[in-house]
Amino acid sequence: MPAELSPIDTAKFTAARRAVDFVQDGMKLGLGTGSTAAWMVRCLAERVREEGLRVQGVPTSTRTAELARDLGIPVVTLDEAKWLDLTIDGADEFDADFNLIKGGGAALLQEKIVATASDRMIVIADAAKEVAQLGAFPLPVEVIPFGWQSTKLLIEETLVGMDVLDRQVTLRMSGDAPLLTDERNYILDLHLKRIGEPRQLAMTLNQIAGVVENGLFIDICDMVVVGHGDGRVTVRDLQAGLAEDGRVNLDDARNIFADLGE
Ligand code: 5RP
Numbered sequence: 012m013p014a015e016l017s018p019i020d021t022a023k024f025t026a027a028r029r030a031v032d033f034v035q036d037g038m039k040l041g042l043g044t045g046s047t048a049a050w051m052v053r054c055l056a057e058r059v060r061e062e063g064l065r066v067q068g069v070p071t072s073t074r075t076a077e078l079a080r081d082l083g084i085p086v087v088t089l090d091e092a093k094w095l096d097l098t099i100d101g102a103d104e105f106d107a108d109f110n111l112i113k114g115g116g117a118a119l120l121q122e123k124i125v126a127t128a129s130d131r132m133i134v135i136a137d138a139a140k141e142v143a144q145l146g147a148f149p150l151p152v153e154v155i156p157f158g159w160q161s162t163k164l165l166i167e168e169t170l171v172g173m174d175v176l177d178r179q180v181t182l183r184m185s186g187d188a189p190l191l192t193d194e195r196n197y198i199l200d201l202h203l204k205r206i207g208e209p210r211q212l213a214m215t216l217n218q219i220a221g222v223v224e225n226g227l228f229i230d231i232c233d234m235v236v237v238g239h240g241d242g243r244v245t246v247r248d249l250q251a252g253l254a255e256d257g258r259v260n261l262d263d264a265r266n267i268f269a270d271l272g273e
Pocket of ligand 1: 043044045046047048100101102103112113114115116117118119122
């Protein structure tokens, strides 16, 4: 581990560390994808190792599955688990209603399936992910490779009638080739700058043939845990309308890395 975590990594660790407090013995858990979710997997592994916490994890990507297995978290498929108690995942943006943009890490399809098969979803994020209105982050849309250019045209046409500020659509690349998701699909990134009606856009995009799923998570997230670069953390519960401030011991990050031999 580097001598000092950057403020952004500290914020991610802080959110992740606080969120795993909500994990109880025996839970079936959705394990998100991304750098913040990777912190959560490390913090969860620490509880499994230190407290003997028994959990089953359903990863939302091959990357997360590998990390969870490496750190000793028992991993099962969603078909084996069928229904989950809790999913903890990161986000690219969240608004005041806890609507999200996800998919920056190209895992939105499995992430949405896993989150919607859970009693509760907790999003872990640094404070920069909070927005007044969604859309500054390009909205990822997973499409099947067959006829993707026609699908792109249909999306562009559809966007003309939508309450958005910009309408650029780009194919996500990995080097010289289109990036392939875990389901071997492509990602189109919709550069919209501002999304006026996220619910309407989410439903409309999913009507287009060739679209598998979009990265708008509407009415899925129940709680947001926001971490800050100095160890402060805020837990916001949508239903309870509560916000609770706290602080995470930053030495824990160092201990976790030491214990993992990283
Ligand atoms: C992956 C995601 C991630 O949760 C999102 O991109 C946030 O990632 P990070 O925690 O690295 O900022 O949706 O598909």
